[in-house]
Every structure is written in structure tokens, then in C-alpha cells.
Amino acid sequence: QVHLVESGGGLVQPGGSLRLSCAASGDIRSNNDMGWYRQDPEKPREWVASMATGATARYADSVRGRFTISRDNAKNTVYLQMNNLKPEDTALYYCRYSDSWYHYWGQGTQVTVSS
Numbered sequence: 001q002v003h004l005v006e007s008g009g010g011l012v013q014p015g016g017s018l019r020l021s022c023a024a025s026g027d028i029r030s031n032n033d034m035g036w037y038r039q040d041p042e043k044p045r046e047w048v049a050s051m052a053t054g055a056t057a058r059y060a061d062s063v064r065g066r067f068t069i070s071r072d073n074a075k076n077t078v079y080l081q082m083n084n085l086k087p088e089d090t091a092l093y094y095c096r097y098s099d100s101w102y103h104y105w106g107q108g109t110q111v112t113v114s115s
Contacts, residue, residue: 002026002104004095009109012085016113020080022095022106029099034071034078038091038111048093049080063089085113 008020022034035050035058049069051057057069068081078095090113095106 002028002097002102004097004104004106006093006095006106006109009093009111011112011114013115014086014113016085017081017083018085018111020082020093020095020109020111022078022080024076024078024095024097028076028097032097032099034095034097036069036078036080037094037096038089039094040091043091045094046091050096051078082111085111087113089113 003025004022006020006022008018010018012018031053033050033052036048037045038048039045047060048063049057049059049067051069051071053073059067066084070079090111092108092110094108097104
């Protein structure tokens, strides 16, 4: 199995920035896809961004131009740099790992955007 630990969430004012981190450990395949999803009580779980090994980043339209996903493959860590945050970005952010056989979820890190 793969264990995912998210960090970096918090409370930020509109227009502010946060960087989320997701560290993966365990039985990690060299070819995998890692990404971020988010969910709040008023919305279904929403895909935010993802980046597979050897591939370019992909983004949801709602965050394109504001968020940047990146990977440090040597550390099995994926990041989500979030700029120009808006109240609608408030959610519990989940990291996801997937490979050809399995997928795993982290427990989430809370991001709250409020004045």
C-alpha cells in the first residue's frame, strides 16, 4: 500500500497563497499519477490538478492560472502552490496516488480562505 500525508493547509485571506505538500511512502511504482482533489460540505469532490510521471500537469478550469502542481520524484512528494486564493477555494484538500493497479487517498488538509 501507499501512505499519503498532506500538509500545508491553513487559514488565509482572499488573495493570499498557500503551498500544500503530499509525501508518499510505501509500495510506490515508478510510473504513477499523483494529484489533488477538494471537497466541502456544499460540493461534491472535485478534481483540482494532477501530474503523472513523465507527463505535463493538468488542471481544472477553476484553478488554472492560479494553482501550480509540481513533483519531486526523488522524494515522492507532490506540491500544490495556490496563489490568488478565493473564498470558493475553501475545502478539504485530498492528495491521491494512483498506478496501473491501485489508488490511495490521503486524509486531507483543510484550506480556508476568509477575511
